[in-house]
Amino acid sequence: xxxxxxxxxxxxxxxxxxxxxxxxxxxxxxxxxxxxxxxxxxxxxxxxxxxxxxxxxxxxxxxxxxxxxxxxxxxxxxxxxxxxxxxxxxxxxxxxxxxxxxxxxxxxxxxxxxxxxxxxxxxxxxxxxxxxxxxxxxxxxxxxxxxxxxx
Amino acid sequence: xxxxxxxxxxxxxxxxxxxxxxxxxxxxxxxxxxxxxxxxxxxxxxxxxxxxxxxxxxxxxxxxxxxxxxxxxxxxxxxxxxxxxxxxxxxxxxxxxxxxxxxxxxxxxxxxxxxxxxxxxxxxxx
Numbered sequence: 001x002x003x004x005x006x007x008x009x010x011x012x013x014x015x016x017x018x019x020x021x022x023x024x025x026x027x028x029x030x031x032x033x034x035x036x037x038x039x040x041x042x043x044x045x046x047x048x049x050x051x052x053x054x055x056x057x058x059x060x061x062x063x064x065x066x067x068x069x070x071x072x073x074x075x076x077x078x079x080x081x082x083x084x085x086x087x088x089x090x091x092x093x094x095x096x097x098x099x100x101x102x103x104x105x106x107x108x109x110x111x112x113x114x115x116x117x118x119x120x121x122x123x124x125x126x127x128x129x130x131x132x133x134x135x136x137x138x139x140x141x142x143x144x145x146x147x148x149x150x151x
Numbered sequence: 152x153x154x155x156x157x158x159x160x161x162x163x164x165x166x167x168x169x170x171x172x173x174x175x176x177x178x179x180x181x182x183x184x185x186x187x188x189x190x191x192x193x194x195x196x197x198x199x200x201x202x203x204x205x206x207x208x209x210x211x212x213x214x215x216x217x218x219x220x221x222x223x224x225x226x227x228x229x230x231x232x233x234x235x236x237x238x239x240x241x242x243x244x245x246x247x248x249x250x251x252x253x254x255x256x257x258x259x260x261x262x263x264x265x266x267x268x269x270x271x272x273x274x275x276x277x
Contacts, residue, residue: 068269147200
């Protein structure tokens with residue numbers, strides 16, 4: 001034991017020097033070894049939905065510009081959005097919007113300095129998931145009812 | 152006990168030279184977007200399946216055109232700030248990071264103007 005100490009200490013200080021030097025510092029978090037948790041999954045989902053929604057704004061602008069351009073271009077946008085891939089994208093974007101909205105309100109609540117204890121964080125997280133799914137379902141039921149009533 | 156240095160407090164701007172400006176603007180645009188987004192989703196659901204004439208009539212109403220332009224402004228401001236943070240986090244090559252942020256901001260401004268112009272064109276035409 002005693003004889004083993006000095007080389008180990010040298011080795012450890014060598015490792016420490018390597019780790020502390022630039023370039024080989026330990027990186028965090030190591031996603032491969034981290035168990036997904038409600039906190040971390042919802043956190044990255046907020047960012048992913050945010051990026052997806054900025055892509056979705058292209059559709060909103062296209063729709064508005066087509067409406068301004070006339071009935072022909074507008075019909076093109078409507079037919080693309082009415083296709084199964086268009087409806088799938090709209091479904092995804094509507095959920096992303098509700099998720100980002102609900103979790104954004106959760107973030108604003110955190111900004112006031114409240115709700116940081118773990119039971120509250122877990123509860124508010126699941127509440128956001130439930131609310132985003134319910135609001136998406138309610139919107140599509142209302143939308144289908146409106147479209148059905150119009151045609 | 153405050154961990155901020157005296158010099159840091161005097162300058163108050165940090166390494167990005169803008170203090171809490173980015174953070175605060177992101178929150179303010181977020182607060183503005185809460186009612187605007189709820190309004191948009193309700194309106195789109197109500198107008199699902201509407202034809203061109205109905206959509207144009209809806210957009211011509213000042214009670215539609217005004218919140219729509221506000222929504223476009225807040226959306227692209229908020230989205231531009233958000234994408235900037237994502238780029239700053241993941242793009243480590245300096246010139247590429249600066250170029251990506253610049254491109255994002257130009258695209259956001261262009262899309263915002265296209266959207267707002269389209270709404271106003273409809274609103275002011277008859």
